[in-house]
Amino acid sequence: MKVSLNWLKQYLNLDxxxxxxxxxxxxxxxxEVESIERTESIKGGLAxxxxxxxxEREKHPNADKLSVTKVDIGTGNLLNIVCGAPNxxxxxxxxVATVGTTLYxxxxxxxxxxxxxxRGEDSEGMICAEDELGLGHDHAxxxxxxxDTPVGQSAKDYLQLEEDHLIEIGLTPNRSDATNHxxxxxxxxxxxxxxxxxxxxxxxxxxxxxxVDNHSLPIEVSVENTEACPRYSGVVIKGIVVGESPDWLxxxxxxxxxxPINNIVDVTxxxxxxxxxxxxxxxxxxxxxxxxxxxxxxxxxxxxxxxEIERTLHAEDLMICDGDSTGMCIGGVFGxxxxxxxxxxVNIFLEAAHFSPTYIRxxxxxxxxxxxxxxxxxKGSDPNVTVFALQRAALLMQELAGGEIASEIIDIxxxxxxPQQITVNYTYVNTLLGVSLSPAExxxxxxxxxxxxxxxxEKTFTVAVPTNKAxxxxxxxxxxxxxxxxxxNRVAISEKFSISAALAPQPDPTLVRNAIxxxxxxxGFNEIMAVSLSQSRYYRQAFKNIADEELVYINNTxxxxxxxxxxxxxxxxxxxxxxxxxxxxxxxxxxxxxKVYRFKNGGIDEKAQLSIFLSGDRFGKSWLMQSAFxxxxxxxxxxxxxxxxxxxxxxxxxxxxxxxxxxxxxRFAYGLQYHRGPQTLVTFGRVSSALVxxxxxxxxxxAAVFEWDTLLKSLRKQNVTYQEVSKFPSTSRDLALIxxxxxxxxxxxxxxxxxxxxxxxxxxxxxxxxxxxxLGEGKRSYAVSYLFEDAEKTLEDKEVDKVxxxxxxxxxxxxxxxxxx
Numbered sequence: 175m176k177v178s179l180n181w182l183k184q185y186l187n188l189d190x191x192x193x194x195x196x197x198x199x200x201x202x203x204x205x206e207v208e209s210i211e212r213t214e215s216i217k218g219g220l221a222x223x224x225x226x227x228x229x230e231r232e233k234h235p236n237a238d239k240l241s242v243t244k245v246d247i248g249t250g251n252l253l254n255i256v257c258g259a260p261n262x263x264x265x266x267x268x269x270v271a272t273v274g275t276t277l278y279x280x281x282x283x284x285x286x287x288x289x290x291x292x293r294g295e296d297s298e299g300m301i302c303a304e305d306e307l308g309l310g311h312d313h314a315x316x317x318x319x320x321x322d323t324p325v326g327q328s329a330k331d332y333l334q335l336e337e338d339h340l341i342e343i344g345l346t347p348n349r350s351d352a353t354n355h356x357x358x359x360x361x362x363x364x365x366x367x368x369x370x371x372x373x374x375x376x377x378x379x380x381x382x383x384x385x386v387d388n389h390s391l392p393i394e395v396s397v398e399n400t401e402a403c404p405r406y407s408g409v410v411i412k413g414i415v416v417g418e419s420p421d422w423l424x425x426x427x428x429x430x431x432x433x434p435i436n437n438i439v440d441v442t443x444x445x446x447x448x449x450x451x452x453x454x455x456x457x458x459x460x461x462x463x464x465x466x467x468x469x470x471x472x473x474x475x476x477x478x479x480x481x482e483i484e485r486t487l488h489a490e491d492l493m494i495c496d497g498d499s500t501g502m503c504i505g506g507v508f509g510x511x512x513x514x515x516x517x518x519x520v521n522i523f524l525e526a527a528h529f530s531p532t533y534i535r536x537x538x539x540x541x542x543x544x545x546x547x548x549x550x551x552x553k554g555s556d557p558n559v560t561v562f563a564l565q566r567a568a569l570l571m572q573e574l575a576g577g578e579i580a581s582e583i584i585d586i587x588x589x590x591x592x593p594q595q596i597t598v599n600y601t602y603v604n605t606l607l608g609v610s611l612s613p614a615e616x617x618x619x620x621x622x623x624x625x626x627x628x629x630x631x632e633k634t635f636t637v638a639v640p641t642n643k644a645x646x647x648x649x650x651x652x653x654x655x656x657x658x659x660x661x662x663n664r665v666a667i668s669e670k671f672s673i674s675a676a677l678a679p680q681p682d683p684t685l686v687r688n689a690i691x692x693x694x695x696x697x698g699f700n701e702i703m704a705v706s707l708s709q710s711r712y713y714r715q716a717f718k719n720i721a722d723e724e725l726v727y728i729n730n731t732x733x734x735x736x737x738x739x740x741x742x743x744x745x746x747x748x749x750x751x752x753x754x755x756x757x758x759x760x761x762x763x764x765x766x767x768x769k770v771y772r773f774k775n776g777g778i779d780e781k782a783q784l785s786i787f788l789s790g791d792r793f794g795k796s797w798l799m800q801s802a803f804x805x806x807x808x809x810x811x812x813x814x815x816x817x818x819x820x821x822x823x824x825x826x827x828x829x830x831x832x833x834x835x836x837x838x839x840x841r842f843a844y845g846l847q848y849h850r851g852p853q854t855l856v857t858f859g860r861v862s863s864a865l866v867x868x869x870x871x872x873x874x875x876x877a878a879v880f881e882w883d884t885l886l887k888s889l890r891k892q893n894v895t896y897q898e899v900s901k902f903p904s905t906s907r908d909l910a911l912i913x914x915x916x917x918x919x920x921x922x923x924x925x926x927x928x929x930x931x932x933x934x935x936x937x938x939x940x941x942x943x944x945x946x947x948x949l950g951e952g953k954r955s956y957a958v959s960y961l962f963e964d965a966e967k968t969l970e971d972k973e974v975d976k977v978x979x980x981x982x983x984x985x986x987x988x989x990x991x992x993x994x995x
Contacts, residue, residue, distance in 0.1 A: 175593040177358055178429035179339040181447075185359040185377045186366075193339040197360070200343065203365045204658045205352055209342040215335050215425050216308050218284075222275030223307065223329035224248065225319060231264040236293040239247065243264040243442040245270055245301065248326020256297040258741070261315035267305065267323040268316055269332075271300045280305045283687045309333070327370045338429050347732045348645035350554040354450030357642065362378055364622035364659050374622055379448070379563040387578035391458065393523055394497075395584045398469040402492040403505065404685055406468055407560040410458060411568060412521040414438065414577035423574070432546075438522065438573040440516045441567050443546075450642070451526055451555060451563035452547035454494075454503060458521035460513045464495020466523070468505065469838060473784065477501045479543075480509045492539045506551045516984055521580070524571075526564045528557035535734045552731060559593045593638040595628055598649040600635070606653045608665050615858070619659050642909065652668045685773030686826070687767055687882075690784065693825050697818065699763040699786065704746035706769060707736035713747050713869070719840045724772040737770035740780075744841055749870040751789050755872055761790040767882065784822075784880040789817050789873045812860055816846070819858050823848065826885060831855055841865065841877075850888070856880045904963040907978050909985075910994035911956050912949055922958060925988065929980050933969070936961040 179193055188196060194761055197207040205473055226245040231254060234240035241262050244252040247270050255270070262268075271277055276286045277300075285306075286848060304312040307329070323332065351357045359376050368375030391410045397403050410815060417442040419427075426435050434668035441455040458464070460588050473489040485504075487493070494507040506529040515522060531552045540546035563584060566908070568579060604610050611619075613635065628636040639646045646655060657665075690772050691701060707730065715719045726739040747764060754762055766784040771775055772779050792814065823831070836845040836859055845859015858878030911922070923937040941957035960981075962974050985991035 175343045175345040175353065176430040177341040177343060177355060179329060179341060179428065181426055181429060182341075182362075183355055184358055186363050187373075187375070193341070197341060199342070199362060199365050200358070202658075202661055202663060204346075204360055205358065205361065206344045206346075207341055208344045211340045211342070213338045213340050213429065215338075215428075216306075216333075217278040218276055219337065220307060220329040220333070220334060222598070223271045223277075223302065225323050225325055225327045225329070225332055226253070226268050226270035226301070227325045228262065228264050228266045228268060231262060234241065234293060234295060236295070240293065242295050243301065245299070247272070247768070248599050252298045253298045254693060255299050255301055256292040257316065257666055259303065259316040261318065262301060266270060266316075267319040267321060267325070269302045269319070269329050271302055273299055273309075275299075277302070277306055278308045280311055281309055284524055287313055301787060305358075336425055340429060347553055348482060348619075350450075350556075350644040351640070351642040353550045353553055354553075355448050357450055360624060364619070364624075365661075367622045368619055368659050369661060379566050381562060381569060382563040384569055385579065386582055388580055389582065390848055391464075391521060391580035393458075393461070393581060393584070394463075394465040395586060396465070396467045397586050398467060398512060399492060400588055401699075402470070402490075402530045402533040403468045403527055404530070404589060405560055405585070406590070407526045407564055407583060407585045407587075408466065409524050409564050409583045410521065410581035411524060411571060411577045412458070412580040414513060414520060414522060414571060414575040416517050416519050416575065420574065420634045429631070434517065436517070438519070438571060441570045441574065442445050442524075444570070445563050445567045446546060446550065449559060449563050449606045450550055451559050452506060452550055453563060453567055454509060454525045454547075455515050456502060456513050456523045456525065457515055458495075458523050460502070461496045461523060462500065465497035467495040467497070467499060467524075469493060469495060469499070471495070471501060475501065477504065478511045479504070479541075480511055480514060482511055484517050485541055488537070488540055490533060491540070492533050494525070504537055504541070504543070505529055507537050507541070507548045507843060508545055524564060524567060526560040527565075528560060530553055531731050532729075532734060532912075535731060538731070539735055544758060555638075555730075556642035557587075558641045559583055579627060591641050593626075593641055594647065595635045595638050596646075596649060596652055597634055597900055598652050599619055599633060601633070601647060603653050603656060606650065607660070609660075611656070611660070616656060619656050624658060625655070681886075683886055686889065687887065690822060690825060690855045691765070691767070693822070694765045694786065694818075697763070697821075699765045700762050702744075702750045703739075703746070704766060704768065705736070705738055706748060707733075708736050708738055708740035708745055708938055710738045713738075713741065717742070717840060717865070719743070719838075720772075724774065725772045726773055726778055728880050738821075740768075741770055741772045742841075743770055743783050744865075745869075747787040747877060748861070748865070748875065751787060752870050760873065763788055766769070774786070776806045782882040782886075785816075785821075786818060786878045786880075788869065788876045812844075812876060815858055815878060819848070819856055819878050822880065823855065826889060828855065828888075833918075853888070854881050855885060898965075900963055900965045902964060902966070902968045904961055906962065907960050907974060907975060908940075909958050909960070909978070909981070911958065911985055911989075912992040913956060913985075914991055914992060915952050915954055919956065919958075921989065922956065922985070925984050926958075926960060929978050929984055930960070930962070931975070933962050933964060933977055934960055935954065935963045 179196065190848045193210050197210050201207045224247045226247040228243050229246050230244040232242045234242050234256065239258060241257045243255050243257055243262060245250055245255050271287055273287050273289045276284050278284050287300055301316045303316050304310040345352060352361055363374045363376045366372030391408055391412050395406060395408060397406050416438055418433050419437045423440050423444060425435040429445055430447055434440050438455050442455055446452050470489060470491060471493050472691045475487040476487045477487055479485055482641050493501040494503040494505050495501050502510045529551050531554050534548050534551040538544060538552065564583060565573060571577065576691035586689040588603050600613055600616065602881060603616055620627065624640050626638045628638050637652060643897055645651065710725055713725060720741050725741060727737060730736050730740060743766060747766065751762055767784050769780055769782050831848045831850050833846045834849065836842050837845055840862060845857065847857045856878055861877050919939045926937045927932055938959045939956060940959055942954040962969055982993050
């Protein structure tokens with residue numbers, strides 16, 4: 175949020191405080207200042223530009239369109255200046271830029287003036303036009319000032335140019351009370367009063383002169399959705415003249431990067447940034463039936479917004495409609511194209527409402543309309559400031575645009591919000607603060623913030639929380655408010671500390687996690703750290719195997735789209751893949767350690783998982799890789815993922831696990847599950863095409879999800895053993911087996927290891943062949959290689975042949991295999 179220091183000074187005396195000191199105090203009270211920037215209403219501040227008097231003007235001897243002038247700027251010496259303006263004349267008061275001055279014109283690059291000759295005549299400066307000074311777009315001639323303008327006065331003083339400091343505050347979502355200049359001033363005043371001897375007085379705008387002039391333009395208002403709109407206020411102003419805003423108003427808005435439009439719209443923006451109450455002005459002639467209806471429209475309704483985009487409405491978009499139920503504005507978010515104030519507008523209906531933060535946030539995010547008004551409403555605006563804001567805005571509009579108040583203030587407020595009363599124990603305050611404050615000090619700090627003490631005794635006090643502090647709901651919040659103003663830096667840091675020795679669990683989960691993380695990083699993976707929040711729509715639309723009652727919903731006012739704790743890590747990885755692909759990163763190797771959450775057995779089940787993702791090419795674009803793997807695809811195969819999965823399990827010391835084909839899992843098109851009995855270790859495979867398409871991923875994705883908690887529970891401290899490399903040679907044999915499609919290679923390998931015992935060191939599948947005509951329906955041929963080795967002697971052929979014959983017998987008997995000879 176941007177705060178103008180000059181604007182802030184309208185409400186609070188800051189004499190003697192530098193901008194840097196103000197920034198330091200704001201940061202101390204929880205309004206963290208991210209930057210302080212010195213600004214000028216005109217770039218350069220017109221330094222070197224003065225009021226001059228044209229004493230003489232002669233035609234240039236060598237140019238028909240140039241004049242030679244002598245100008246007095248109050249230094250005692252006349253400047254010889256060549257001027258090309260057609261309106262220059264002797265006796266004029268003008269603005270003169272002297273030699274060495276840098277000007278910043280409206281268009282073009284900056285100009286630094288130098289002394290020189292123009293068509294043979296000396297020129298010692300420039301008599302300036304409006305656009306050359308950056309004051310406007312007029313270039314028809316030089317600026318001619320009133321005759322009584324003092325000669326030698328600086329342009330900065332004559333034009334009353336302002337220097338300001340723009341303070342950028344990193345406003346957190348909970349600070350609904352500080353979304354405006356007056357709110358910041360009140361918070362700053364409390365800190366100055368408690369810690370710097372300031373009076374703490376804040377100058378609040380005066381609205382006592384507001385009055386209803388007549389009732390000539392009454393209007394009817396109906397609020398059908400009071401949940402989305404708890405309060406709706408409005409008033410009619412007739413006979414206004416829409417025009418340009420005065421300089422003071424334009425400067426205030428420009429200071430906070432708001433573009434001035436006209437005097438009516440500018441007042442609504444001014445009050446928004448002054449009081450934190452968004453306003454909207456409707457052209458009264460565009461309101462059919464002279465009736466306002468606050469309601470939601472059917473899903474799919476069309477709305478033409480101010481940016482000339484036709485938007486399709488959601489059933490929860492709150493609309494401000496006319497008497498024909500035609501949407502004129504997305505309430506609290508964005509106006510319509512035809513209902514807003516135009517140059518021809520004479521009568522307006524001015525709205526000030528309090529909208530539900532949830533409704534506003536969802537509509538704002540849904541339509542990607544992140545307006546200043548929406549940002550205020552979604553933090554929680556003050557429901558009790560709407561009428562005051564109307565009166566403030568109406569008085570300013572009458573001052574700047576004329577007009578009369580032509581209706582009573584309409585105020586629909588069926589359930590008024592009253593200040594919440596919170597009872598707090600003094601002992602609790604001091605325990606939480608870590609300092610010892612007296613009851614008088616506690617009450618003084620709270621009172622300085624506008625929190626009145628309703629009652630108090632020796633042990634407790636009850637405080638009424640202003641309705642602009644939507645986040646203060648508990649005793650702990652009251653303590654936080656006290657600490658902010660008291661000062662975090664005033665809480666002493668103990669010079670002593672104590673620690674307790676504790677034995678780390680064996681194996682240490684952190685060390686195990688780091689070891690696997692290092693292993694994956696060394697294999698070319700990048701670690702991602704996704705938030706533990708997700709969107710429920712994923713699991714309603716694409717991921718229906720997770721029941722809605724298992725989802726852990728949260729009330730996330732900062733981002734209503736992220737409305738659940740993630741029940742699965744797959745979607746986080748897919749979001750990361752999309753994010754990277756949109757930034758031209760297509761070869762992706764990602765892993766994440768995280769947690770997933772589901773409702774089970776009446777409580778929340780929280781589990782740790784490890785997920786890994788592969789997408790895109792196996793290798794980067796390299797001639798070396800193309801040469802090395804000529805004839806093979808560069809696409810990442812499923813078996814690459816399988817290799818990484820097995821390596822992770824091997825690194826953890828897992829062997830002898832079972833495998834099951836993944837079935838009835840919407841996440842995967844195909845894959846495997848490694849498990850020990852009912853305990854799942856990891857599920858992996860190719861992510862289903864439907865899910866990949868739904869997320870907008872352009873390549874195939876292979877993913878694995880490890881049950882990290884299960885892996886850690888089953889992990890035991892491993893004793894590392896070493897084995898000498900055999901001195902004796904190894905030998906190999908190959909078999910080609912025709913078997914049923916349903917038989918897995920793991921079945922073949924398991925029989926080999928059982929029969930071969932210590933002699934068979936490795937079993938490798940090196941070819942798969944399928945041909946129904948040659949092999950028969952439902953058959954396939956596996957070509958398997960067996961490596962034989964004995965650590966104590968050289969194996970003889972008869973020993974190897976004996977094992978191979980046993981293998982063939984087992985395969986024929988148990989698998990029904992036909993040996994191709």
